[in-house]
Structures are given as structure tokens and as C-alpha cells.
Amino acid sequence: MPDARHESRKWRRTRPFWAGLLLILGGLELLLVPLSPLTILVSLGLGGIAAIGIGLALMAAGAFLWFLPHTRHYVSINALILSVLSFAATNLGGFLVGMGLGIAGSAMGFSWNPVREEEPLPDRGRNRTLAAALPVVLLAVLGRPVQQAPAPGSVTVPRSTPTITTTLFAPKGFLIAGVREVPSAGGPVKVMVLKMKSASLTDYRLTTHDGGNDMSLGADTLDLSGDVTLYLTKFSGCIEGVICLTFTPDGLPVPPVVPPFVFLTDVSADQALVTSDSIDTTGLTLGAT
DSSP, rough: HHHHHHHHHHHHTTTTTHHHHHHHHHHHHHHTTTTOOOTTTTTOOHHHHHHHHHHHHHHHHHHHHOOOOHHHHHHHHHHHHHHHHHHHTTHHHHHHHHHHHHHHHHHHHOOOOOOTTSSSOOOOOOOOOOTTTGGGGGGGGOOOOOOOOOOOOOBOOOOSOEEEEEEEEEEEEEEEEEEEEEETTTSSSEEEEEEEEEEEEEEEEEOSSSSSSSSSEEEEEEEEEEEEEEEEEEEEETTTTTTTEEEEESOOOOOOOOOOOOOOEEEEEEEEEEEEEEEEEOOEEEEEE
16 A cells, blocks of 8 residues: 555654654553562552553653644653653653653654655655554543633733743643733734643742833742633743743744643743732732832
């Protein structure tokens, strides 16, 4: 079936296929180790539960690389963190096999670049068969569908968005992220919409830029809870304090799925609007320059 084989090759070359396959295999290995009959070597306690959770997460990451290749950077970073974490949280990362497959798949997924549409796909011969592990994709975990980003209602954002900085941003219960336009005094503004159950910010500082003297608001800690929604025109920070990235509505979009234990340090953002059911703060200060 030459046509089917050609379409299969074309599909594989438009996404980080082999990176996703390695992540799925690594997650499957981590998942099966605590379920194997090696009861003497493997503990099904906390390490076994962590292995099942990390294994399912890596398999889901592999599926994301296959079907949502534009999220490869964030998925690969999160998969790399999970793979390294599996060494301490599980049975030595599936006796190093699952961890090694996860690290290799993460590196391949992060470094993959899409083929431009105008460039013809090279023909590497017809004797290459489909990978034998393709049925594994049926075991991949399908997350809930990404909902439409919520609208800010009748609130109009300021003409010049304030700048916020914080040394630590820890979201909890991250639900969705999207890009939309919101009204402002100077016309529609494209923003990134981040929705979560709660968020904790340390050494928080907000500075306005509406002309004249800049007003500032600071707090030692700022805790948002209950249907938290952030509208940002720019967002930069260091994931786990290691990998520093900048997100914009027209550039790097925020991933729709974020592991619950991820935090960011040295955060700087242009905040158009924030809504929350409650705000709890300590060390609140006001100032002007």
C-alpha cells in the first residue's frame, strides 16, 4: 500500500513522532514496573503510586507531541522534569530505563523543528515500515478538552497595562489557557488568559504606567483563590528556577496543561486584568514615583 505508507511518512515528518514514541514507551515502562510480579525488587507503596502517575503523564506528553506539535516546547520541558523526578520518586526511574527514554524523548521533542510547507518532504525509501509500537497510542491518557478562554465581561482594561514582578509564582489547579481580545480605552488588546483555582505570589509588586507619576503596590505575599483568571499581554519567568522563557499572545503561547507542582521564579508580566473570588495579602504597601 504505497499511498498509505507515503501518507504515514508525511504525517510522521510533520510532528516530533519519534520523540513522542520514546515518551510513550518510557511512560509505559514506568507504569508497568510497579504492576509487574517483581514484588521483591519493587515497592508498590508511594513509589509505585508515583510511578503510575508519572508514567501516565509521560504517555500523555507523547500524545501531545503527536497531535499538538505546536506545544512541544512546554510539553518537553514538563516531560523532562517528570523524567528526572522519576529517579527519586519511583523505583530509580523504572531502573533507569523509563527515565532514560523520557529524557531522550524530551530532548528530541524540544529540538524538533517543523518542515516548511513549501519544502518537499524527502523520500527515504519505501522499505521503512511503521513503528511496531504505534498501538501504544491507544493507551495514552486523553485530558479533558481545552475550554474556551473566559471573557472579562464588561470590564475595560487600561490603555497602558501595569507591570507586575514577583520572585515566586506558584499556580494551583491550573485549568486552561488561551488567547483572546479584550476591550481597552485605546481599542482591543490581545491578551493571554490564564485560569486556575488559586495562585500564590511572593514579593509581589505592581507598577502602573498611565502617565505622570507611576503608582506602585507591593506585598510580601499575595494569595489569590477561587476562580482566578489572569489577562496578560506578556509573561516571562524561569520554570522551576532553571529554564527562563517569555510568553506573548503572538509568540510563545502558554500551554493548556500545567503539572500541579510547577512554579516560576523571577517573574515579570504586563497584567491587563486579574479577577479572583478572594485576595489575601500580607505586608501591603502603596507608593508613587
